[in-house]
Each structure stands twice: as structure tokens, then as C-alpha cells.
Amino acid sequence: MNDKFLEQLKLLNIDLDHEKQEKFHQFYKLLVEWNKVMNLTAITDYDDVYEKHFIDSLAVAKVIDLCKVGCIIDIGTGAGFPGIPLKIAFPHLELVLLDSLQKRIHFLNEVVSELSLKNVVTLHGRAEDYARKSEYREVFDLCVSRAVANLAILSEYCVPYVCVGGYFISYKGGNADEEIKQADTSIRVLGGKVDEVVKFKLPKSEIDRSFVKIYKANSTKNKYPRKAGIPEKNPIV
Numbered sequence: 001m002n003d004k005f006l007e008q009l010k011l012l013n014i015d016l017d018h019e020k021q022e023k024f025h026q027f028y029k030l031l032v033e034w035n036k037v038m039n040l041t042a043i044t045d046y047d048d049v050y051e052k053h054f055i056d057s058l059a060v061a062k063v064i065d066l067c068k069v070g071c072i073i074d075i076g077t078g079a080g081f082p083g084i085p086l087k088i089a090f091p092h093l094e095l096v097l098l099d100s101l102q103k104r105i106h107f108l109n110e111v112v113s114e115l116s117l118k119n120v121v122t123l124h125g126r127a128e129d130y131a132r133k134s135e136y137r138e139v140f141d142l143c144v145s146r147a148v149a150n151l152a153i154l155s156e157y158c159v160p161y162v163c164v165g166g167y168f169i170s171y172k173g174g175n176a177d178e179e180i181k182q183a184d185t186s187i188r189v190l191g192g193k194v195d196e197v198v199k200f201k202l203p204k205s206e207i208d209r210s211f212v213k214i215y216k217a218n219s220t221k222n223k224y225p226r227k228a229g230i231p232e233k234n235p236i237v
Contacts, residue, residue: 004204005050011203012061014089023088023115024054030114031079034107040079055202056209057082058089060144060169063198063211066090073098073140075127075158076147080108082171083144087117096140098123098130127157128225138163138219146171149232151183151212156231159190160224162216168192174199174208186236191218 005024009016016024031053032044043052060066060082071094074083078099087095097108097120105124112120123130130136143158143166151170158168172179180197187194195215201208225231 002047002050004047005055008051008055008203008205009058012055012058014058014061016089020088020091024050024085026115027080027084027088027111030107030111034110038103038107040104040107051202051205052207053079053081054085055205056171056207057085057146059200059202059209060086060171060211061089062200063169063196063213064142064167066093069141070094071140072096072142072144073136073161075143075145075154075161076100076149077108078104078147080111081146084108084111084115084117086144087120088115091118094119096121096123096136098125098127100124100126126228128228128231131157131160131225136161138216141166143168144171145169150235151176151179152186152235152237153231155183155186155190155192155214156225156236159187159192159214159216160220162192164191164216164219166216167195168214168216170212170214172210172212174210176210176212180212182237187214189221189236190224191216191220193217 073096075098077083077097083097102124105122108122140161143161162168192214195213198211
């Protein structure tokens with residue numbers, strides 16, 4: 001096992017037993033293997049995957065006590081980040097992974113099966129569509145997203161999934177101040193408010209990360225999210 005990875009985990013106050021460490025190794029192997037035939041990630045080097053995908057995904061533990069979170073949804077999960085690393089490290093989580101590409105869902109189903117992960121649901125489709133279904137709307141304690149989208153747009157995708165009293169946490173780069181400011185109206189209209197913005201370097205690295213922690217103060221109005229494609233073309237500002 002990667003010694004630096006274990007040191008970084010310690011700085012995040014995460015302890016992995018041998019079984020969990022092995023699951024991360026299995027996940028790495030599946031990621032690299034499937035990446036040969038489909039475009040999952042540009043990052044395939046062992047050390048880089050552990051730092052830029054695994055540690056980066058788990059760093060949200062600095063922002064929220066995941067032991068107190070029950071159900072979580074990962075919007076635009078891609079190759080399973082941050083959802084799969086969070087599930088491995090915190091197996092009690094009930095996890096939903098949503099992505100718009102069917103082939104990524106095939107990969108995620110393989111990962112879930114090979115790693116014997118329980119209470120994981122994979123969904124193929126648009127965030128705007130699933131947020132209108134009663135079984136997913138305003139039922140999650142936590143929504144996370146590492147998706148590369150403007151926060152004003154991402155909030156409309158994500159906030160409707162969160163129960164009142166829950167949180168949406170967006171993974172952003174180090175310099176997100178202007179983007180956060182521009183998203184203020186969108187967040188408020190959707191029933192959220194920025195609780196805090198946590199900025200730091202990933203442990204033992206030079207990678208800057210900002211977590212935007214949005215508290216769900218009020219229920220989201222029924223008209224949101226708007227139909228698929230509209231939030232992207234016409235963000236709430």
C-alpha cells in the first residue's frame with residue numbers, strides 16, 4: 001500500500017483497515033483496466049490516482065462528519081469520484097451515483113460488484129430529470145459533486161436532491177471566490193445558503209482545493225430544476 005496515501009489519510013483523520021485498503025487497490029486496477037477501452041480519466045499513474053482522485057475525494061471529511069451522514073448522492077460521478085472512495089472509507093453510507101453516460105454506469109456497476117459494495121444504486125440520466133422523481137427529491141442528507149460546471153448551474157442540478165437540514169458540498173479549485181459570489185442568487189432561490197467555504201491544500205501536496213458547503217434551509221420550489229438543458233443555457237443569476 002502507498003505509504004504517502006496512509007499518511008495523507010491520517011491527516012484527514014481517516015483510518016482504513018486492510019480490507020478497505022485492498023478495495024482501493026482493486027478500484028485502481030479496474031479504473032486503469034477499463035480506461036484502456038473507454039475514456040474514464042486522464043490520470044492513470046498509481047501515485048497520481050491515489051492523490052488526485054482518492055485523497056481528493058476523501059478530503060470532504062475535513063468539511064463534514066461523514067459518520068453522521070446516512071444517505072448521499074454523487075451528481076455527475078464520472079468514474080465514481082468522489083462517491084466510490086467515500087463508500088469504501090465509510091461503508092455505512094447509502095450511496096446513489098448518477099451519470100449521464102451509460103458506459104460509465106457499466107463501469108460503476110462492475111466496480112460495485114467486484115468490490116462487494118452494498119447499498120449502492122447507479123442511475124443513468126440527467127440530474128434535472130431524476131430530481132423531479134419523488135424517490136430522489138429532497139431525500140438526501142448530503143449531495144456531493146466534483147463535476148466541472150459553474151456553481152450557479154451545479155446548484156440547480158444538486159440542491160433539489162437535498163433534504164431540508166442537509167448539505168450540498170461542491171468540490172472546487174483553489175480560486176473559486178468569484179464563481180461563488182455569482183452563484184449566490186441561484187443558491188438562495190433553490191432554498192440553500194452558503195454555510196462556509198473551506199480552502200486548503202490536499203494533505204502533503206501542493207494541490208489547492210475549495211469546498212463550498214451549502215446548507216439546505218428551505219424546500220426547493222416545484223419549478224426547479226427546470227427542464228434538462230435549460231440550467232446550462234440560462235443559469236439562475
